[in-house]
Amino acid sequence: MKLSDSLGDENGRGQLLAAACPSREVLKHLTSRWGVLVLMVLAKGPHRFSAIRNRIGGVSERMLAQTLQWLEADGVVLRHDFRTVPPHVEYSLTPLGEQAAVKVTDLADWIEESMPRFAAHWQDAEARAEARG
Numbered sequence: 235m236k237l238s239d240s241l242g243d244e245n246g247r248g249q250l251l252a253a254a255c256p257s258r259e260v261l262k263h264l265t266s267r268w269g270v271l272v273l274m275v276l277a278k279g280p281h282r283f284s285a286i287r288n289r290i291g292g293v294s295e296r297m298l299a300q301t302l303q304w305l306e307a308d309g310v311v312l313r314h315d316f317r318t319v320p321p322h323v324e325y326s327l328t329p330l331g332e333q334a335a336v337k338v339t340d341l342a343d344w345i346e347e348s349m350p351r352f353a354a355h356w357q358d359a360e361a362r363a364e365a366r367g
Contacts, residue, residue: 260308268293268301270338273327276311277335280326310334
């Protein structure tokens with residue numbers, strides 16, 4: 235199958251529900267735990283690698299590098315190498331990345347606002363499990 239055969243419908247939209255649709259890779263990158271957090275950090279402006287890593291608790295250097303590479307390959311992150319000694323590299327969002335950051339930030343905000351409801355559900359589920367023995 236050619237890439238053009240799987241790119242989407244007649245309007246050029248992706249077909250996320252189709253197994254062979256390449257938009258699933260973009261979905262995986264943008265909505266991964268680290269992808270969402272990188273987009274949220276870069277929505278505040280350009281950052282160096284170490285600054286991104288410092289802002290995102292728990293991300294390994296390897297995972298952050300891989301996430302930035304994926305997002306750069308998808309066209310949502312721009313890597314700017316200033317070609318200086320010592321090396322100075324900054325990451326920023328492309329216009330497409332800025333749009334994506336708005337969407338995933340909305341989801342992240344909803345998750346944070348809904349945490350009391352999630353926590354209550356988890357407590358109820360735990361109580362039901364204990365009651366069943």
